[in-house]
Amino acid sequence: MDKLIIQMFNKNRQEIFNRWMEEMESIREDHRLQNISDKAYKDTNVEFFNIIFAHLERNEYKANDELTDFAEKLFQLGWRLSYLTQGLQNFRRIILSVLFDTEKSSTKVFDMFDEIDRWIDPIINQLINESAKNWENTVSIQKVALQELSAPLIPVFENISVMPLIGTIDTERAKLIMENLLTGVIKHRSQVILIDITGVPVVDTMVAHHIIQASEAVRLVGAQCILVGIRPEIAQTIVNLGIDLGQFPTKSTLYKGMQSALEMTKRKITETE
Amino acid sequence: MRIPILKLHEYLLITIQVDLDDKTALQFQEDLLEKIHNTGAKGVVIDLTSVDMIDSFIAKVLGDVVRMSNLMGAKVVLTGIQPAVAITLIDLGIMLKNVPTALDLEQGLDKLKQELGG
Incomplete structure (x- = not known):
């Protein structure tokens, strides 16, 4: 300068x-x-x-x-x-x-x-x-x-796993969910997967589409999905949007989902003496 | 190339260990139906564990095979579909609806027994 x-x-x-x-x-x-x-x-x-x-x-x-x-x-x-x-x-x-x-x-x-x-x-x-x-x-x-927090698959019982979803689901995350779901099914040899959407704030057509796709893919690899944690307002949006979830079972809470998952794998929980 | 079809009691077992091309797939379709006719098998398990890639045509043939076999009175279960294959199929919009699936051969046989028994 x-x-x-x-x-x-x-x-x-x-x-x-x-x-x-x-x-x-x-x-x-x-x-x-x-x-x-x-x-x-x-x-x-x-x-x-x-x-x-x-x-x-x-x-x-x-x-x-x-x-x-x-x-x-x-x-x-x-x-x-x-x-x-x-x-x-x-x-x-x-x-x-x-x-x-x-x-x-x-x-x-x-x-x-x-x-x-x-x-x-x-x-x-x-x-x-x-x-x-x-x-x-x-x-x-x-x-x-x-x-890392996005889509954990947790084996709960033999052949039964849970995937709790929390927060908004976008396309990228949906992809990750699908991958984790499928590799998890193979790894844990799960027959029934419970997808818990209690923590998903909004279920629009896109989210529903992703979830349906994921559960179809899970069915192809030989397991079954149950969608649990459907809150009243979510049920309303799903019906109002005309989304058809009729093809796979849904339950209101994880607890009920777990019961039907146990039924599907022919087991039940009994109290000990 | 032909895909071997094994008979186990009243079931037929097929493990596909090569990547299917169109010709092989069609040949397989014919062979399987012939075999069902000859043996009177009640159930078929098609294991796809070592298949890394399925295109839309192969998927269609597989779906057809399942339906044809059902017509001939043999239930078919697809087993061992790999995650990557499942994702591809879903992306292609091929849901393989009404086709029973299982995680592996063992569970596939269980499923067949269950369906035939029930």
């Missing part, structure tokens, strides 16, 4: 700093940072400022490790990306206004303006990318976690 600019920065450092701190204080509420103590906020601002300034002197056109580390730390503490971007934008505004005050030649001002713009934009971009990456990471981790 132009030596002149750096000189100008160093000369006016205190003024830039003061004005910047003022600006940052005024935008504090926008970033929902009221619950952070005044001192912590101020310390962070000072650190942020020093990093930007150090960066400036090193004369680089991209965010360095120091800045990305700082950003990462803030993200982990739950600060928003907008704090960083607005901080940088404020910084730019202030140095530009300082620049206009000190420099009189308009062509020079324009050159410097251009220079500063070119310096600060890639940094902002990089911070945004960094934050986007951060989010994508979180989302993908949660996706994996969700998948």
